[in-house]
Every structure is written in structure tokens, then in C-alpha cells.
Amino acid sequence: MRDYVRTMCDEVWPACARVGEAVEKWPQGAGWERTGFWLAHGRTLQETLDQDPVKLGRYDRAMGAMSNDRSFSVEHVVEGYDWAALGQATVVDMGGGVGTVSKELAKAFPLLDFIVQDRQEVIEHASLDATLKERVRYMEHDIFREQPIKDAAVYFIRRVLMEKNNEQCVDFLKALIPALKLGAVVLIQDPMVPNPGTCPSWQERRFRESDVAAYSLINHCPREEEEWRDIVLRAGEGFEYKGVSMAENSNTAFVEAVWRGERGSQV
Known part of the structure; x- marks a missing residue:
């Protein structure tokens, strides 16, 4: 401290x-x-x-x-989304570092397989328990290049787009389109600025303080819901914007979009 x-x-x-x-x-x-x-x-x-x-x-x-700080805990990822409803499926964890989140999800949901994508210099430091080697694997990938893993159930990115401007976020979503099957979910977990009065005052104050800190470091801030809706819809009419949900006791929110278009189509 x-x-x-x-x-x-x-x-x-x-x-x-x-x-x-x-x-x-x-x-x-x-x-x-x-x-x-x-x-x-x-x-x-x-x-x-x-x-x-x-x-x-x-x-x-x-x-x-x-x-x-529990507000940053991986437990909010594990408990904040209905992963079990996916059944047997593949999740692509983009910008997932050494796989901290994917490993915890793999332990909690044995039917899910995970592909963790990040820079080579990051993933080369990853390690896995023997029990997870068959279900968690690593791949070098730039999130702004065409997504090579096709037909996954969920494309998940956590605390990465917070450092990108809106145009970069749109480009990120467009790079996913060639890989998306009908019904594929794009799940973004990022800090969010809630609408005034929608959460306890102590929590809103903390969000606003984080807002200023983010501006000081990257000249950008946690987005409000309207910004996320605009980003998703600008990425292509094939995306259905499902909304934003705050993870309980967390400083982050889940932004969810579902692909309803044809593979590779920007329309």
C-alpha cells in the first residue's frame, strides 16, 4: 500500500x-x-x-x-456471465496475457475449451497445470488482424479496449467478422462509467476517480453505455447489440454483442 x-x-x-x-x-x-x-x-x-x-x-x-482488491478479482468473470449455458464450446480469450482468467474459467466449467491470444513475448511466460493442458492453449495474435480461430462460441476480451479509442474498437470488431458463426457472442469486459444515480454513491465516486486517472494516462476514459452501442452498431449491421451489465461488486461491466449476419459480411 x-x-x-x-x-x-x-x-x-x-x-x-x-x-x-x-x-x-x-x-x-x-x-x-x-x-x-x-x-x-x-x-x-x-x-x-x-x-x-x-x-x-x-x-x-x-x-x-x-x-x-476484490473489485478486480477474476471471480467477477467466473460469476458474472452464464458460461455454463454454453455447454461444450470454445472460448477465445483475446489479449488474455498468461491465461489467468481462462485457467480459472476452465476449472469452473469443465465443458469449455480456451484459446488464449496475446503477443509472443507475453504468452511465452505462461504455465499450465497438467490437468488444464488439454483445454487451455496459447496463440500469438494481434487483435486488429483477422481472427484466425473460426466458429468459437465466445470471443472474450477483458480490460484491453479501455486503452483504445472508439475507431480502434470498431476496427477490432470488424477483424472478428470473418471468423464469426451465426449466434457467436462477442463479450467485452471493461471499466464503465454508469449513468448517474444507478449505483451507490461511494461506487460512483470510485468510477469517476478512475475516469480521471484513465484520462491522465491514455487521454481516454471508461465508456458509457451509449458509446458501446454506437461502437457495436458501427462495426457492422450483422451485430446485434445486447446491452451492458455491471458485474456485482466489480469496477467492470460486460458488454455483449451477438453476430446475426453472414460470415465475412460487413452488412
């Missing part, structure tokens, strides 16, 4: 103080170099950590403290 407070004081809060300036300077900007952090520190967060081992160690320990 000491490392978390120090990281916030030294790195994040000075960036938060420059958010307004960054938004005015780059009104359509999203990315690491058009941010309050850049204005405050003259470099991105990643560059700051790469160039200072002390700050990197402190940041890693701070993120470890955050991982103990």
Missing part, C-alpha cells in the same frame, strides 16, 4: 492535474503520448518505468496491492 500511495503521488496525480490541458490540446486523441502524464513528465508511463528500475519495482508492487 505504501508503494501504491507513492506511485499515485509521484506519477499519477501530477498527470491528473494536467488532464484538462491534454484534452484541450488533443480533443480527439487517445494513446500514451497525448496525455496529462506526457505533459507532466515529458514521457509516457512505460518509458518512465523502463528508465527507472526503482519506480518500476514500486509500480509492480503497487499493482500487486491493487490485484488484492
